[in-house]
Amino acid sequence: MFDIRAIRENPDHFRKAWNRRTSGLGDNVDDILAHDAALRQALTDKQEAESARNANSKLIGKAKASGDEAEFERLRDEVAKAKETIEAAGEQEAAARKELEELILGLPNLPLDEVPEGEDEADNAEQKKVGTPTALAFAPKDHADLGEALGMMDFETAAKMSGSRFVLLRHQLSRLERALANYMLDVQTGEHGYQETSPPFLVRPNALEGTGQLPKFGEDSFETTDGMWLIATSEISLTNTIREDILEGESLPLRMTAHTPCFRSEAGSAGRDTKGMIRLHQFNKVELVSIVKDEAEGLEELERMTRCAETILERLELPYRRMLLCTGDMGFGARKTYDLEVWLPSQDTYREISSCSYCGDFQARRMNARWRAAPSADNPKPKPEFVHTLNGSGLAVGRTLVAVLENYQREDGTIGVPAVLRPYMGGLEVIG
Incomplete structure (x- = not known):
């Protein structure tokens, strides 16, 4: 708005x-x-x-x-x-x-002047690379082949009950997915100051309108028969917690995180990533949302939020790069966005695993979410102002699982467990 x-x-x-x-x-x-x-x-x-x-x-x-x-x-x-x-x-x-x-x-947010102009991902600007792309001494296998060979990743059974673009995880891979989510939450809450939240997965249309998914992108989400919508990301639920509120200035910045399932129709992705877990209708994600006062704080928070997501990748020892998105590849509600892309050996390329965006007051105006400074001698009755919002993945759990499988695979088909996850896996060092 x-x-x-x-x-x-x-x-x-x-x-x-x-x-x-x-x-x-x-x-x-x-x-x-x-x-x-x-x-x-x-x-x-x-x-x-x-x-x-x-x-x-x-x-x-x-x-x-x-x-x-x-x-x-x-x-x-x-x-x-x-x-x-x-x-x-x-x-x-x-x-x-x-x-x-x-x-x-129906109109998107205005890009900041510093955002490079371009049409698509080919025009995005690389900011940095961290780690060396994993070099295996054998031909790397795709995560789906690895998971199916272990008997712990089942697309066929999932398709029987739900159709394509669903997966059933079993045994140690199911536990690994839970370990990843728990580790992410522990780092983001214990070290980075995000408040853990358990939000609704079903919301009313005005919640999607507030964060920008409606009215333009209704086909990308799932609507229930009674007019409710399944969340495509917990950004929707978390950001709408301040809907129609006036926050006190001293309460900001407000930082929230949630681990939730996310539901996307993938309407515009026919034929893309049809194999494996890269593009599913249902997936898990640890989301980060920040509420700040203005643009200056917002741009500082964007750097901070992106580093919070990068921390997870670095401690998992996964090679990645940070990309500054161009105007044509940036999301509808964003003014500036960094994508984090993780290295996948089977594809010999980097793939998106997190997207961190500064939205300015775009969402706040749609939700009528404001903040008010404390009264002072110069301004005894300060007027409420629109807050500025940010959101990012900290990280997409399924894609992180994919990255761990591919980068930690061994020639015999077993998977090494990253050191930081072993306490969450009961001390297990190898999946196989």
């Missing part, structure tokens, strides 16, 4: 920023200004008609008392016309407001 006054006062800024996202997207500014003008004209017409109705209504009594029948009839006609104008202007106002809100809700 955007401040309509800001668009009205500086349309070229918005036009240029949206065109950096997609060529021609900035043309929506003209439509916004047209709907805004129609809305304001309808409001003006309505207010003027209401004033005329109220003034003439007072005069009707005087005309009737004086016996001036002609003046009485004229005033009554004027009141009737005013009522018709009020009704028509009200309909015009509602229509213009609806069109304006629908248009604005």
Whole structure:
């Protein structure tokens, strides 16, 4: 959501920023200004008609008392016309407001100037690499082949009950997935100060609208028969905990984390990653959400949040790189995004495992989430301001499992257990 006054006062800024996202997207500014003008004209017409109705209504009594029948009839006609104008202007106002809100809700956030311009992932900018890509002395196997050979990763049974893009984990791989999630939560809560939260997995449509999944991306999520939605990420639930709230300034920054299942239809990914666990309809993720006061704090928090996610990869000793996403590859609600990509030996490339984004006040405006500074001598009654939000994966648990399997695989098909996970695995050092 955007401040309509800001668009009205500086349309070229918005036009240029949206065109950096997609060529021609900035043309929506003209439509916004047209709907805004129609809305304001309808409001003006309505207010003027209401004033005329109220003034003439007072005069009707005087005309009737004086016996001036002609003046009485004229005033009554004027009141009737005013009522018709009020009704028509009200309909015009509602229509213009609806069109304006629908248009604005469907437009993405404005990228920061420092975000590189580009069309897709090929234009993303590498920030750093950590670790050396794993070099195995044998031909690396895909995680799905490894898991199935162990008898602990079962796509066929999952498909019988749920269809494609589901997996059933068993025995030590199931425990490894739980170990990864528990380790991530312990680090993010115990060392990085995130508050562990257990949020709902089903939410109302306005929760998805608040974080930007609706109305534009409804096909990417699952809707229930009673109009509820399964969360595509716990960012939705965590960020909406401050919906319609006014937070006290001293409570910020607010940092939350949650381990939840996530549900995605993968509507636009036909034919992509159909094998294995890279792109499932249901997967687990440890999410990080931060609420801060302004852009300066937000950009500092983005660096901090990204480091919190990188810490997990480094302690698991998984090679990765950090990418600054370009304007064309960045998510709908983001102003700046870092992707962390982990090395997968079977694919001989890096694949996304975390995405950390600064959203500015984009989500806060959609949720009406604000904060208020403490009163001071200079400002005894400070006005509430919109908070700024961030979200990131700390990490995607399933993809981390994939990375561990592939990077810790041995020639005999067994899997080494990373040292930091062994206490969570009952001391187990090798899966096999």
